[in-house]
Amino acid sequence: GAVVSQHPSWVICKSGTSVKIECRSLDFQATTMFWYRQFPKQSLMLMATSNEGSKATYEQGVEKDKFLINHASLTLSTLTVTSAHPEDSSFYICSARVGPRPPSFGAGTRLSVL
Amino acid sequence: ELKVEQNPLFLSMQEGKNYTIYCNYSTTSDRLYWYRQDPGKSLESLFVLLSNGAVKQEGRLMASLDTKARLSTLHITAAVHDLSATYFCAVDTPNDYKLSFGAGTTVTVRA
DSSP states (O other): OOOEEEEOSEEEEOTTOOEEEEEEESSSOOSEEEEEEEOTTSOEEEEEEEETTSOOEEOTTOOTTTEEEEEEETTEEEEEEOSOOGGGOEEEEEEEESTTSOOEEOOOEEEEEO | OOOEEEEOSEEEEETTOOEEEEEEESSOOSOEEEEEEOTTOOEEEEEEEOSTTOEEEETTEEEEEETTTTEEEEEEOSOOGGGOEEEEEEEEOTTTOOEEEOOOEEEEEEO
16 A cells, blocks of 8 residues: 555656656555655755645745646646756655655656756 | 754675664654665665654664654664665654655675
């Protein structure tokens, strides 16, 4: 139980294009979903928290217009990297949880911007 | 702001020996998690510690939580090569369910 599916697992795009990453909770309804970014050999950095039907809450220093988060249902959140540039290349991980229950993590998406 | 300090950051283990990774955190929390991450992969949940004095064991790994000291330990018994990975501890921020992660401990087990 508590499975989170994240797609795609790997994406390469040209500079200036937009990329959408999906995060789905498969067997539960998530009250909250989280998006993290991880640079090589570093820890996870929380980018934003999203709750179904409301605007995402972004962490300090994260550009809202660059990283668009939509949480349209209790089982789906999407992260769109708009006008991607090479410095946006990173490993993006989502997680989902129901209230205080332990979070479940997606498999991650490796984004490479050429 | 909840801060989580993990040490050591790098740990070179000899097969068969015992080691401990420490995780300190700065504010009150009674939920702590340990994760394993292999290169290029996401997080694998190892332990969920939900109360003071909690101790959990799985194979060669044992985790404990002391909420009064704000300290958790991950103990590795008789290290084997398969345990080479990066280990993260993470602590729940009270009231908003955000996780604060430690910097991670990169473990390399050598023969």
